[in-house]
Structures are given as structure tokens and as C-alpha cells.
Amino acid sequence: MKAYLSRRYRFSASHRLHSESFTAEQNRTIFGKCNNPFGHGHNYVVQVTMSGQVDPATGMVCNLAELDAFAQINLLSLFDHANLNTLTIFEAIVPSTENLARVIYQIFRDFPAAHLENIHVEETNNNFFDYDGDRDTYIGSRL
Numbered sequence: 001m002k003a004y005l006s007r008r009y010r011f012s013a014s015h016r017l018h019s020e021s022f023t024a025e026q027n028r029t030i031f032g033k034c035n036n037p038f039g040h041g042h043n044y045v046v047q048v049t050m051s052g053q054v055d056p057a058t059g060m061v062c063n064l065a066e067l068d069a070f071a072q073i074n075l076l077s078l079f080d081h082a083n084l085n086t087l088t089i090f091e092a093i094v095p096s097t098e099n100l101a102r103v104i105y106q107i108f109r110d111f112p113a114a115h116l117e118n119i120h121v122e123e124t125n126n127n128f129f130d131y132d133g134d135r136d137t138y139i140g141s142r143l
């Protein structure tokens with residue numbers, strides 16, 4: 001029997017929306033206040049959705065404690081209180097929340113105990129983004 005499991009994680013990080021492929025003026029026009037050279041911060045909420053067969057012995061798709069440990073090592077320890085623009089993975093891509101969702105998808109795709117279905121990222125109370133990895137390839141380099 002297939003079931004879905006979702007778990008939320010939170011981290012605080014700063015970023016600046018900026019691309020070296022645009023001029024300074026283009027960056028200001030496209031990204032507006034988010035191109036402020038000093039950056040700004042968000043309290044991101046990430047919702048990870050996994051699926052799998054319900055183990056008849058444990059009654060679980062996967063053990064949340066295992067997912068938490070994986071998230072701590074591979075997501076939170078890297079992103080919490082980080083400047084996203086300084087991370088290797090964002091060297092060549094803009095740290096928009098769309099791209100953040102794609103990067104986080106790449107991370108949780110390697111969780112061994114269940115199948116990753118979707119990554120949902122809330123940047124503010126008004127802005128949220130989903131990525132399900134459909135037919136995509138890796139972006140940038142591995143963390």
C-alpha cells in the first residue's frame with residue numbers, strides 16, 4: 001500500500017537576487033529591492049513530501065527520525081544562517097526560491113528510505129514554490 005509522508009523544516013538565510021549575466025542596471029530593473037547589495041533575509045519553510053510502501057511491521061513509509069537526521073546533515077547544517085549567494089551551488093545560479101527548491105530537491109533525492117515526490121518552499125507568508133523534479137537534470141554542481 002503506497003502512502004505519502006510530509007515533513008517541515010525551517011531555516012533562516014540571507015540572499016541577494018543578482019546575476020552576473022546582467023548589467024548593474026538590468027539587475028536593479030529585474031530584481032528591484034531584492035538586488036540590494038547588502039542582501040536580505042528570510043525564514044524559509046521547506047516541506048518535503050516522500051512516498052513509499054507502508055512497511056507492515058513498522059506501519060511507516062519511512063522513519064521520521066531518519067529523515068530528520070538526513071535533513072540536519074544535508075540541508076540545515078549547510079543552509080541555516082548562511083548567505084545563499086556564497087554557497088558553491090549558487091555560484092552560477094540566482095538564489096531565487098525556484099532555484100532553492102530545485103537544489104533542495106537534489107538533496108532529498110538521495111534520501112535512501114523513501115521516494116521523493118515534491119519539495120515545497122515558503123519564502124514569505126505570500127511566496128511559496130513547488131518543485132517535483134519532473135524530467136529535470138541536476139543544476140550546478142553537487143553540494
Ligand SMILES: Nc1nc2c(c(=O)[nH]1)N=C([C@H](O)[C@H](O)COP(=O)(O)OP(=O)(O)OP(=O)(O)O)CN2
Nearest residue numbers: 015017034040042095096097098123124125126127
Ligand atoms: N519568482 C520569484 N520572484 C521573487 C522571488 C523569488 O524567489 N522568485 N523572491 C523575491 C524576494 O526574495 C523577496 O525577498 C520577496 O519579497 P516580496 O515579494 O516583496 O515579499 P512579500 O511581499 O511576500 O513579503 P514581505 O515579508 O511582506 O516583504 C522577490 N520575487
Ligand SMILES: [Zn+2]
Nearest residue numbers: 015034040042
Ligand atoms: Zn528574498
